Amino acid sequence: MTKGSINVSVENIFPLIKKFLYSDHEIFLRELISNATDATLKLKHLTNIGEAKVEYGNPKIEVKINKENNTLHIIDQGIGMTAEEVEKYINQVAFSGAEEFLNKYQDSAKESGIIGHFGLGFYSAFMVADKVEIITKSYKDEPAAKWTCDGSPEFTLEAHDKTERGTEIILHISEDSREFLEEFRIRELLNKYNKFMPIPIKFGTKTETLPLPEDAAEDAKPETIEVDNIINNPTPAWTKNPTELTKEDYLNFYRELYPTQFEEPLFWIHLNVDYPFNLTGILFFPRLGNNINIDKDKIQLYQNQVYVTDEVKGIVPDFLMLLRGVIDSPDIPLNVSRSYLQADGAVKKISQYITRKVADKMNSLLKEDREEFEKKWNDIKVVLEYGVVSEEKFAEKADKFMLFPNVDETYFTWEEFNEKFKEIQTDKDGNFVVLYATDKNQQDSYIQSAKEKGYEVLLLDSPIAPHFIQKLEYSKEKVTFARVDADHINNLIKKDEPIVARLSDEQKETLKKEISETIDSKTYTVQLEDLSLTDAPFMITQPEFMRRMKEMQQTGGGGMFGMGNFPEMYNLVVNANSDLANEILNKPEEEKKVLINQALDLAKLSQNLLTGKELTDFIKRSFESLK
Numbered sequence: 001m002t003k004g005s006i007n008v009s010v011e012n013i014f015p016l017i018k019k020f021l022y023s024d025h026e027i028f029l030r031e032l033i034s035n036a037t038d039a040t041l042k043l044k045h046l047t048n049i050g051e052a053k054v055e056y057g058n059p060k061i062e063v064k065i066n067k068e069n070n071t072l073h074i075i076d077q078g079i080g081m082t083a084e085e086v087e088k089y090i091n092q093v094a095f096s097g098a099e100e101f102l103n104k105y106q107d108s109a110k111e112s113g114i115i116g117h118f119g120l121g122f123y124s125a126f127m128v129a130d131k132v133e134i135i136t137k138s139y140k141d142e143p144a145a146k147w148t149c150d151g152s153p154e155f156t157l158e159a160h161d162k163t164e165r166g167t168e169i170i171l172h173i174s175e176d177s178r179e180f181l182e183e184f185r186i187r188e189l190l191n192k193y194n195k196f197m198p199i200p201i202k203f204g205t206k207t208e209t210l211p212l213p214e215d216a217a218e219d220a221k222p223e224t225i226e227v228d229n230i231i232n233n234p235t236p237a238w239t240k241n242p243t244e245l246t247k248e249d250y251l252n253f254y255r256e257l258y259p260t261q262f263e264e265p266l267f268w269i270h271l272n273v274d275y276p277f278n279l280t281g282i283l284f285f286p287r288l289g290n291n292i293n294i295d296k297d298k299i300q301l302y303q304n305q306v307y308v309t310d311e312v313k314g315i316v317p318d319f320l321m322l323l324r325g326v327i328d329s330p331d332i333p334l335n336v337s338r339s340y341l342q343a344d345g346a347v348k349k350i351s352q353y354i355t356r357k358v359a360d361k362m363n364s365l366l367k368e369d370r371e372e373f374e375k376k377w378n379d380i381k382v383v384l385e386y387g388v389v390s391e392e393k394f395a396e397k398a399d400k401f402m403l404f405p406n407v408d409e410t411y412f413t414w415e416e417f418n419e420k421f422k423e424i425q426t427d428k429d430g431n432f433v434v435l436y437a438t439d440k441n442q443q444d445s446y447i448q449s450a451k452e453k454g455y456e457v458l459l460l461d462s463p464i465a466p467h468f469i470q471k472l473e474y475s476k477e478k479v480t481f482a483r484v485d486a487d488h489i490n491n492l493i494k495k496d497e498p499i500v501a502r503l504s505d506e507q508k509e510t511l512k513k514e515i516s517e518t519i520d521s522k523t524y525t526v527q528l529e530d531l532s533l534t535d536a537p538f539m540i541t542q543p544e545f546m547r548r549m550k551e552m553q554q555t556g557g558g559g560m561f562g563m564g565n566f567p568e569m570y571n572l573v574v575n576a577n578s579d580l581a582n583e584i585l586n587k588p589e590e591e592k593k594v595l596i597n598q599a600l601d602l603a604k605l606s607q608n609l610l611t612g613k614e615l616t617d618f619i620k621r622s623f624e625s626l627k
């Protein structure tokens, strides 16, 4: 038996590991299973290249609880260690055997999927155990060894009679970590971290019913057998070649990943790149609707099929955070701070690659099946608009596939829309004015006036539409956007047309003064216009600029500072050519007021602004007038 003291630096490292290294104690199991996986994959590699002359077989990893002894066992059938190797790899903490293996077999081992890097994984066992034993037998023809350590830097190393190849790690679970002796807790951890690891993991057994033979008697009972309960799927969809996968395979994988999601994803993107970084994965576009829950069922990050985290900020561009799925890359540094992560070259490239793939996918969806793409538009537009607003690279590509639906559900690309409406909707100063609505019921009367002129009205109703519009105006020359109710349509797209005025300037001045004095002039600014006889006499509009800035402020940033809290301000457009205007001028004082108030209420009604007591009074008054 050898007794000794683990490398001096350990004395300082141990308490660190216990308390600070991993705030999440539960990750010890992930670390030990990763080691067991590495050991198995190493053996596979060595048998493949002919260096290990042993049968690889169908190795698995077993996790076992022994409640009587308070122990948790992790058993593999991998490469194993000789006593000398235990000395070297286990006793010299922070000297990573994985690193050494990769260096030695640099070229051939790159593809083998080996996980360890940091040389501390094994010691995380001491976060939950008072004492740890390693019983290990190398694939080489050498005796087995047993290493024992009680958490102090002292260890013992002795011979052992284990005959099968592989390693068993025995954790004597400490008093305050007894939860890790509960079956449900271990199952939960295996499910979280190891669900897609590449080597089958056994946790207990389960009963399977055998099918009855064809000639079985009617009352025959089917036989049952006990089989290994394998908790993982060692070949998840993202590790396969996209050409091997059907639509059903992707949907099944989605359900496997998010068992509580019942709605099918809209479409998916299979990621697969090996230069200049390694990354595989599948991203799913969920049907978002209005139910945006960013914290549930997020994108999961894996490294060689080991779950790492679902905090992917910085790796996945912001606008894609609402997507679901998996990315698996060994090239993302994990033990670093978020700001460092964002500055990392490989991570930046990964983020750009994902952005590009999403843009390419949109392009091909539009080209290959426009009808389907249009059907899905409502569910994906928020993500894509956010992409245009936040990622310049995405915005550049997005011009080709962004769709602009009109209020009657006809979809245009930007190019198509230009071709059809640029000429008619260009005002006298050469600006192409794009008219849009955000609510086609509420803004119906304005939409109709625009349509009467032969103009098209788009429906841009997503919560970030104001930001999206702002961005488009900024990046396109001589294009402005105006919501249909931002002003009278004649003012929204000003043309060089002769104006006929029925009232003299003096009469207009009087009318304006009388109306302003009757109404709440803090909220409504009176604006007299010489419109056509068929136009409404009173109309409420809300200037585009103010409204948009306010909305941008309310939906997170942008806009102008402080505008979010501004009170609502409207214009009251009065058609000076209308009969009503004439009548107001000519009625006696008291009747004037009644007319003005009634007309204002009607205008408010058409903008959905008449509510509560005002609405009740209006209805009462209207009934009275019918008597």
Ligand SMILES: Nc1ncnc2c1ncn2[C@@H]1O[C@H](COP(=O)(O)OP(=O)(O)OP(=O)(O)O)[C@@H](O)[C@H]1O
Pocket: 031, 034, 035, 036, 038, 039, 076, 078, 079, 080, 081, 089, 090, 095, 096, 097, 098, 099, 115, 116, 117, 118, 119, 120, 121, 122, 123, 167
């Ligand atoms: N089950 C095992 N079978 C064979 N060798 C093992 C086993 N567990 C650990 N080792 C050896 O001990 C070394 C140290 O393990 P440790 O988990 O501390 O570091 P690592 O796996 O190299 O890196 P990481 O910190 O990323 O896990 C491993 O590199 C490996 O050589």
